[in-house]
Structures are given as C-alpha cells and as structure tokens.
Amino acid sequence: MRSFVVLLFLASPAMAAEPAAVPLFNGKDLSGWVNANCAPSTFFVKGNEVVTTGQPIGFLRTERMYENFEMEVEWMHVEKTKMANSGIYLWNDPLPAVGTPFTRGIEVQVLLNYKPADGWATSEGDIFSIWGAKCKPDRPHPKGIERCLPSENRTKPAGEWNHYKIIANDGVVKLHVNGKEVSGVSQCSPRKGYLALESEGVECHFRNMTIKELPSTNPSKEQTATEYAGHKSLFDGLTLTGWTGEGWKVGGEKLQSTGQGDLTTTTKLGKGELxxxxxxxxxxxxxxxxxxxxxxxxxxxxxxxxxxxxxxYTIALEGDAAPLTIKASEGLEIMNVFFAAAK
Incomplete structure (x- = not known):
C-alpha cells in the first residue's frame, strides 16, 4: 500500500493577497472629494471624467488622508499652444498655505507647452516640493532646487491622454509616464496627507483614477499633514458671491479694497474659528x-x-451668529477666508 504525505501550509502575512486597487473617482460625481478653495463650477464631472476649468487657482482634495500607495490616473490638456498647467498633489494639507491658493505638499506636474530657456522645468513629469514641504530629487537639479527633472520625454500632446503611475512609499515617490519611470524624489515631508487635483489657469481632464494602499511605515506627527478641522471657504476666488458692499473687487484669487466701502459676508458666523x-x-x-x-x-x-x-489671522469666535465685516482700507488684500463652526 502506498502512503501519502499531505503537507498543509498556513498562509503567512507575506503570502496574503495584496490589496486591490480601488477607484478614487466613481465616474459619476465628486463623492469622496472636497472643493478646498475654488468656485463651485471649477471642478465638475463630465462623462467619466473630472474636469477643471482652471479658474480660479486652487485644488480639489480627497476627503481622507493617504500614506503609502500606488496611484494610477490618466490626464489630458486641451490647450494646444499656450502653456497648459495643472498638477496632482501628494500628502498635502487641507487648506492653502499662507498668501497663496496652493497647499503644502509634493506636486507631480501635469504640464504641457512649457519649455523655459534655462531648462529649470519641463512638461515631461517633474516632481517637486511646494510651500514648505521638503524632498530630495533623485537627480540634483541644475539650480539646486527641490525638483526632479525627468530622465526622458514621454508626454503626449494636447488632446491625447497621458497615463501616470505614482508609487509613493515611506516618503519616496516614483513617477511612471506612459509606462516608464522617469522621475522620483525621496525624504519627503509630509509623507502622509490628502491627495488633490490642481486648478491652475486652463481646462484639464482626469479619468481612470485608482489607488492601491500599501502597508504603513508609521510616519511621525511632524511627517503628517495637518488634519482637516471643518473649515469651509467663504470666498470662491472668482466673484463677490456671498459678500455685500461697495468698493471691493476680485483679482488673482484675492479680495481687494479700493478704500471706498466695507465688505460683509451674507453668512452669519457663530461659535467657531475664523x-x-x-x-x-x-x-x-x-x-x-x-x-x-x-x-x-x-x-x-x-x-x-x-x-x-x-x-x-486666526480668531476664535464665541458670540452669537453675526456676519464678518472687513472695513475699507486702500490697498488691503484678503484671501483664503475660512470658517469652522464649533462642534
């Protein structure tokens, strides 16, 4: 009689199935995303695409933070001659940095039709730190800045879809453009935060966004983006919608005083933080x-x-609901107006 030996293997964590990629965009609406500082019309869904008009400058971010992941996305610019700019933010804060519509984080460039004479940037998949974030380029930049220029040109022109694969793990980012790695950075800080799509002047389309999360590498508090605290924008960056008064105008994502009148919110602010x-x-x-x-x-x-x-300027409000009035002062500029109601 033959004898048989049956070997049983218990699956170890290393043998467990890898997490699957899941959609970042459901193809129907902007569920899971937050318009951080733009007009309601700046980002919208058309077909199975997220479209930005590019006006005003700002960003659409994810509702939740991400740490280590593999992200895939297709993007397309429609502007064929003028510079066409946008970007994908990694590990960013939920609010803009001081005095700018941009946020702190690592940016993966989405750019066409830009070739500066000194070669400091390209339209081929640069990666760089912005507004207080830090990173180390895989190849030293000729001007010594924290920006990795790609190893080769693989970007398709306006009207055609480009594919990005972004691998972000333990503060290291690698970018594959249309199937090949071309740029990377390391020692990123933050290395955990929100993800965002950028609006920067022109129409840009995004589709087929997926993400596969990877195991945590336990970033410290200092390596983690600021957590969202409920702040909602009171200024759309384009118009005086939500405000009343004379002697103010909008330009460059800013409220600008001519010195001739006061400006008041139509919204009453109760207890919370302005x-x-x-x-x-x-x-x-x-x-x-x-x-x-x-x-x-x-x-x-x-x-x-x-x-x-x-x-x-940050102030805790303790009184009953009342509007905010900014008194006229010639040359005064205001931007990034947010209010978080007390919980």
Missing part, C-alpha cells in the same frame, strides 16, 4: 479693522513681519 490671509501695501500703516463676534477689532502686522507680506 481664518483669513491679508496683506497691506508696504508703505501703509500695516493695520485695518474688522467687525466680528459683535466686536470691532484691529488686525495688525505681526511683530518682525516684513511690511507688505502676507499674514494669517
């Missing part, structure tokens, strides 16, 4: 007034801050 960025002309007194929380307050240039630079 944030906005402001700048006065360098030769001004460097202060202005706001009426908020039932009180007239003077907003002053922070100590040691250079005149004419952007500052962020």
């Amino acid at each position: 944030i906005f960025d402001w700048k006065m002309p360098a030769k001004s007194v460097g202060e202005f007034e706001i009426l908020v929380d039932g009180k007239m307050l003077t907003v002053k240039q922070p100590p040691l801050m250079k005149p004419g630079t952007w500052s962020r």
